[in-house]
Amino acid sequence: MKEMRVGLGDRSYSIHVGHGCLEDVGQACKDLGLGQRLAIITNPTVADLYLEPVERSLGAAGFSVSVATMADGEEHKTLETAGRLHGDLIEGGLDRGSAVVTLGGGVVGDVGGFVAATYMRGIPFVQVPTTVEAQVDASVGGKTAVDHALGKNMIGAFHQPGLVWIDTETLKTLPDDEFLAGMAEVVKHALIRDSELVDFLDQHVDTLVDRTIGAERLDWLIARNCAIKASVVEADETERGLREILNYGHTIGHAIEAASGFKLKHGQAVAAGMVANGKIAVDKGVLDRTTCERQEALFRRLGIARWAGATSEKLFDLMRSDKKTRDGVIRFVLLHGIEKAVSHDDVTSEEIEAGMAYARSFVTG
Numbered sequence: 001m002k003e004m005r006v007g008l009g010d011r012s013y014s015i016h017v018g019h020g021c022l023e024d025v026g027q028a029c030k031d032l033g034l035g036q037r038l039a040i041i042t043n044p045t046v047a048d049l050y051l052e053p054v055e056r057s058l059g060a061a062g063f064s065v066s067v068a069t070m071a072d073g074e075e076h077k078t079l080e081t082a083g084r085l086h087g088d089l090i091e092g093g094l095d096r097g098s099a100v101v102t103l104g105g106g107v108v109g110d111v112g113g114f115v116a117a118t119y120m121r122g123i124p125f126v127q128v129p130t131t132v133e134a135q136v137d138a139s140v141g142g143k144t145a146v147d148h149a150l151g152k153n154m155i156g157a158f159h160q161p162g163l164v165w166i167d168t169e170t171l172k173t174l175p176d177d178e179f180l181a182g183m184a185e186v187v188k189h190a191l192i193r194d195s196e197l198v199d200f201l202d203q204h205v206d207t208l209v210d211r212t213i214g215a216e217r218l219d220w221l222i223a224r225n226c227a228i229k230a231s232v233v234e235a236d237e238t239e240r241g242l243r244e245i246l247n248y249g250h251t252i253g254h255a256i257e258a259a260s261g262f263k264l265k266h267g268q269a270v271a272a273g274m275v276a277n278g279k280i281a282v283d284k285g286v287l288d289r290t291t292c293e294r295q296e297a298l299f300r301r302l303g304i305a306r307w308a309g310a311t312s313e314k315l316f317d318l319m320r321s322d323k324k325t326r327d328g329v330i331r332f333v334l335l336h337g338i339e340k341a342v343s344h345d346d347v348t349s350e351e352i353e354a355g356m357a358y359a360r361s362f363v364t365g
């Protein structure tokens, strides 16, 4: 079991990473001093697999537990779903001293966190993430949100969890495409912050692809990524500066994801976005070709990058309407080398076009 601390003053919390630790979550919640009444927010897919042990563990620790379920899928990450869950919490008798436990992937974590952030002006919550995406990224950092018809994650709040409880054994049941798509964020973290992790990925990427990596290395990988995310969040909780580097690959990535009508997985689109960024950085003369090729080799082996069939005009429109765009200027995080991520507002339309054309042909082979 690995334990890390996210140091944010009175909003500090721990991240626990272990293999087969799901049944210990009750005791951990008790140690945290949460109120007696809890609601687990989850979806039917995850509930079938993991609700029983979590409910049992919380019950054994003395909590009275209710369960609130949302439908599975990004299309249900809405204000309407959140409103229904608020209703479940009211009916479950949760008061200002109660807490929420989110059990599931990034969708359940984002919606459940948003419900906790807004229920009675904010109650504590615990994240129990069960996908790679959620374990290495979404569960840490306190960004909670729902989507709006006019844009993804448009309605949200910063609300840090009181605890992040990660059982890497839950990844066993995750389909291959979900498991590997989540690795896009892992590659991102490695490139922007951790050359040792890049070395590790070079060495072990094939065991990720065939999923023979083993519990010990998987735990190390997940914990290392949580530590990277935590260190960035500690330095810049509400994304006024450093935290922006976590958007590496996401400017074009989000546009591709939206252009696909969210049929592509986030990680698949972001991987293509990173490939485009690599080309842009090399063209600008800020990144050496060897480092760019190292990134591409990882994505080639992972095989996750995907492109949506959209015109560049459409993609430009989507980029301009993104939350990251300020005063009409599309912002890019570019690598100037491994561990050297720099935010740019000087990428020209021609450079973006060239980056996208390159990534499109990389993806389609």
Ligand SMILES: NC(=O)c1ccc[n+]([C@@H]2O[C@H](COP(=O)([O-])OP(=O)(O)OC[C@H]3O[C@@H](n4cnc5c(N)ncnc54)[C@H](O)[C@@H]3O)[C@@H](O)[C@H]2O)c1
Residues within 6 Å of the ligand: 043, 045, 046, 049, 072, 073, 074, 077, 104, 105, 106, 107, 108, 110, 130, 131, 132, 133, 134, 137, 138, 139, 140, 141, 142, 143, 144, 153, 170, 171, 172, 173, 174, 175, 178, 266
């Ligand atoms: N808050 C943040 O900082 C942040 C960061 C990254 C991503 N996100 C958000 O996360 C969401 C994507 O998360 P995701 O990729 O986890 O998708 P997801 O939550 O939709 O989960 C993917 C699928 O896997 C299923 N699932 C979950 N755990 C499982 C398990 N252990 N075994 C089998 N199936 C399982 C889910 O039910 C779902 O069908 C997006 O909405 C994105 O905006 C948020």
Ligand SMILES: [Zn+2]
Residues within 6 Å of the ligand: 137, 185, 250, 266, 270
């Ligand atoms: Zn992402």
